[in-house]
Amino acid sequence: MTEAHPSISDLNRRDEPHHPAEHHVRDLVRIYAALMVLLVLTVGAAFIHMGSFNIVVALTIAIAKACMVIWVFMHVREGGKIVWIFATAAFVWLGILLVLTMSDYLTRNQVPRGQPYNTDAPFIHSTAEEQPGQPKD
Amino acid sequence: MSEIAPASEDREYFEPQPGATGIGRPVEGALGVTHGHDMAHPPHLAHHFDDPEQQRNAATLGMWAFLATEVLFFGGFFLAYTVYHWLYPEAFREASEHLKWYLGGINTWVLLTSSLTVALAVHHAHEGNRDALVRDIVLTMILGVIFLAIKATEYTIEYREGLIPMIRWTHEGPNARHVQMFMFLYFCMTGLHATHMIVGLGLFAYLLRNARRGVYSTAYYTPVEIIGLYWHFVDIVWIFLFPLLYLIR
Numbered sequence: 001m002t003e004a005h006p007s008i009s010d011l012n013r014r015d016e017p018h019h020p021a022e023h024h025v026r027d028l029v030r031i032y033a034a035l036m037v038l039l040v041l042t043v044g045a046a047f048i049h050m051g052s053f054n055i056v057v058a059l060t061i062a063i064a065k066a067c068m069v070i071w072v073f074m075h076v077r078e079g080g081k082i083v084w085i086f087a088t089a090a091f092v093w094l095g096i097l098l099v100l101t102m103s104d105y106l107t108r109n110q111v112p113r114g115q116p117y118n119t120d121a122p123f124i125h126s127t128a129e130e131q132p133g134q135p136k137d
Numbered sequence: 138m139s140e141i142a143p144a145s146e147d148r149e150y151f152e153p154q155p156g157a158t159g160i161g162r163p164v165e166g167a168l169g170v171t172h173g174h175d176m177a178h179p180p181h182l183a184h185h186f187d188d189p190e191q192q193r194n195a196a197t198l199g200m201w202a203f204l205a206t207e208v209l210f211f212g213g214f215f216l217a218y219t220v221y222h223w224l225y226p227e228a229f230r231e232a233s234e235h236l237k238w239y240l241g242g243i244n245t246w247v248l249l250t251s252s253l254t255v256a257l258a259v260h261h262a263h264e265g266n267r268d269a270l271v272r273d274i275v276l277t278m279i280l281g282v283i284f285l286a287i288k289a290t291e292y293t294i295e296y297r298e299g300l301i302p303m304i305r306w307t308h309e310g311p312n313a314r315h316v317q318m319f320m321f322l323y324f325c326m327t328g329l330h331a332t333h334m335i336v337g338l339g340l341f342a343y344l345l346r347n348a349r350r351g352v353y354s355t356a357y358y359t360p361v362e363i364i365g366l367y368w369h370f371v372d373i374v375w376i377f378l379f380p381l382l383y384l385i386r
Contacts (some may be wrong), residue, residue: 070369097209
C-alpha cells in the first residue's frame with residue numbers, strides 16, 4: 001500500500017491512544033460512574049408516572065448507556081473507521097427491521113379490514129349507459 | 138504464504154538461510170506442504186497479514202461482523218416484544234409488575250461492573266500486566282456467576298408464583314393470555330441472554346488458563362480484546378432488557 005492509494009487496510013488502522021495508561025483507567029472508571037448514575041435514573045424514572053413517555057425516557061437512557069459502552073469500553077473511539085461503520089451498520093439494520101415492521105402494524109387500522117369491495121361506491125362506476133344491469137336514474 | 142512442496146531439485150531454495158531466526162523454518166507437513174519461507178516474523182503473526190497491527194485490526198473487525206449478526210439474532214425478539222407491547226400495553230404492564238425490579242436492577246449493576254472489569258482486563262493485557270489481567274478475569278467470572286445466580290433465583294420465584302408458560306402457569310385474569318405472551322418473551326429473551334453469559338464464562342475460563350500461563354503480552358492479547366467485545370455486547374443486550382421487561386409499570 002502506498003501513500004497515494006490508501007487501501008481498505010489503511011481505513012482499518014486505529015489511532016493508537018497516546019495518553020498515559022493512568023489517564024485511560026481514569027476514563028474507564030469515569031464511564032462506569034456515569035453508567036451507575038444512569039442506572040439509578042432509569043429506576044427512578046420508572047416510578048414517576050409519565051404515561052407513554054416513561055418508555056421513551058427508559059429507552060433514551062438505555063441508548064445513552066449502550067453508546068457509552070460501545071464508544072469507550074469497546075474501543076470504537078480508538079478503532080478505525082471500518083470498525084465504526086460495522087458497529088453502526090449493526091444497529092441501522094436493527095432499525096430497518098423495527099421501522100419497516102412497525103410501519104405495517106401502525107398503519108393497519110387506516111385500511112378498513114374485512115370489508116368486501118364496495119361496488120356501490122359512486123366513483124367506481126363510469127356512466128350508467130355502460131352498466132346495463134343498473135337501473136337508470 | 139505456504140506453498141506446495143516443489144520438485145526435489147528446487148528443494149534447497151526452501152532450506153533455511155543461515156542467520157534466519159528459525160521462526161519461519163520449513164516444516165515437512167503430512168500433506169507435503171512446506172513452510173516455504175525464511176522471513177522472520179513474530180510467533181503470533183499469521184502469514185496472510187502484513188504486521189501484528191493489521192492482524193489485530195482484522196480480528197476486531199471480524200468480531201464486530203459477528204456481533205452485527207448477534208444484534209439481529211436478539212433483534213428478532215426485540216421486534217416481537219415491540220409488536221406485542223404495542224398491541225397489548227395493559228397486559229404487558231400488568232405482567233411486568235410481577236417481575237422483581239430490584240433483582241433486575243442488582244443484576245444490571247453486577248453486569249455493568251463486570252463490563253468495567255473486562256475493560257480493565259483489556260487495558261492490563263495491553264500493558265502486559267499479567268497479575269492484574271488474571272485478577273480482572275477472575276473478578277469478571279465471579280460477577281458473571283453472581284448474575285446467573287440471581288437470574289436463577291428469579292426463575293425460581295416465577296416458578297413458585299406460577300408464571301412460567303407451559304411449565305407452571307396459575308395466573309388468571311382478563312389479560313391472562315397476553316400476560317402469558319409477555320412471560321413467554323421474558324423467558325426467551327432472558328434465557329437467550331443467560332445462554333450467552335454461560336458461553337462468555339466458558340470463554341473467560343479459557344482466557345484465565347492462558348493468562349496464567351503467560352500467553353498474553355503487550356504484543357499479543359487479541360483473544361482478551363475480542364472476548365471482551367463479546368462480553369460488552371452481552372452487557373448491552375441486558376441494558377435494553379432491564380427497562381423493557383422490568384420497568385414498564
